[in-house]
Amino acid sequence: MSGGPAPAIEAEHLARRIDAPWGTVDALRDASLTVHRGRSAAIVGPSGSGKSTLLNILGLLDTPTAGSLRLDGHETGALTERERGRLRSEAIGFVFQSFHLVPHKDVLNNVALPLKYARVPAAEHRPRAQAALETVGLGHRLHSSPTTLSGGERQRAAVARALVRDPAVLLCDEPTGNLDAASGELVLALLLDLARQGSAAVVVVTHDPAVAARCDETLTMSDGVLAAGGSAT
Numbered sequence: 001m002s003g004g005p006a007p008a009i010e011a012e013h014l015a016r017r018i019d020a021p022w023g024t025v026d027a028l029r030d031a032s033l034t035v036h037r038g039r040s041a042a043i044v045g046p047s048g049s050g051k052s053t054l055l056n057i058l059g060l061l062d063t064p065t066a067g068s069l070r071l072d073g074h075e076t077g078a079l080t081e082r083e084r085g086r087l088r089s090e091a092i093g094f095v096f097q098s099f100h101l102v103p104h105k106d107v108l109n110n111v112a113l114p115l116k117y118a119r120v121p122a123a124e125h126r127p128r129a130q131a132a133l134e135t136v137g138l139g140h141r142l143h144s145s146p147t148t149l150s151g152g153e154r155q156r157a158a159v160a161r162a163l164v165r166d167p168a169v170l171l172c173d174e175p176t177g178n179l180d181a182a183s184g185e186l187v188l189a190l191l192l193d194l195a196r197q198g199s200a201a202v203v204v205v206t207h208d209p210a211v212a213a214r215c216d217e218t219l220t221m222s223d224g225v226l227a228a229g230g231s232a233t
């Protein structure tokens with residue numbers, strides 16, 4: 001066999017057609033992309049062009065109506081619903097614009113949640129969640145409520161939760177969209193460091209050209225079609 005591990009993400013001609021009550025919507029028409037562990041790709045493009053639809057398919061939250069997707073070497077079209085769930089929980093981390101932290105659990109328990117869902121032995125939860133929080137510079141806020149954190153700290157906690165299982169794929173939908181410039185910079189640097197350490201393939205959907213410029217490559221979504229290269233805004 002030829003050398004090198006399989007790309008973390010290999011998407012070929014993905015499409016997503018949605019049957020809405022008012023007719024058919026082609027939310028995604030044609031998206032191909034390959035991202036290896038250790039690399040980052042930015043996706044830019046106007047609102048409504050299909051970026052979140054693509055990210056949801058890459059994260060196994062949605063199913064394409066055409067095309068193929070291999071994740072971490074697995075052909076996802078061949079998986080049962082149960083196998084998809086397992087692969088999602090093992091191989092994929094998400095970071096959303098709006099953090100999605102559970103307000104009544106402390107930071108440590110928020111970050112441990114994916115371990116709990118994955119039935120990782122309970123004795124590992126605390127040390128692994130704590131290590132992830134130290135990686136993002138929140139080792140001193142383990143027992144804080146997310147409601148007492150700043151926006152930047154919340155997003156760093158969300159990054160810790162996304163990486164606690166060491167995912168092959170890290171999918172970020174406008175991760176800096178709700179942050180001030182300095183906090184956004186910190187979160188982005190963290191995500192890209194993680195990619196460069198070789199631990200994950202990172203895909204970042206962003207409106208911010210400065211964010212896109214920091215990624216290894218930029219792709220532009222336009223009316224459901226993903227093309228190589230960036231564009232102004």
Ligand SMILES: Nc1ncnc2c1ncn2[C@@H]1O[C@H](COP(=O)(O)OP(=O)(O)O)[C@@H](O)[C@H]1O
Pocket residue numbers: 018020025026027028045046047048049050051052053054
């Ligand atoms: N569940 C849905 N039902 C109907 N239309 C949808 C649905 N999801 C997305 N769309 C449409 O598909 C297109 C792409 O949406 P989306 O992927 O959210 O774009 P973006 O993230 O780039 O703003 C939009 O026109 C949106 O209205």
Ligand SMILES: [Mg+2]
Pocket residue numbers: 051052053
């Ligand atoms: Mg979107």
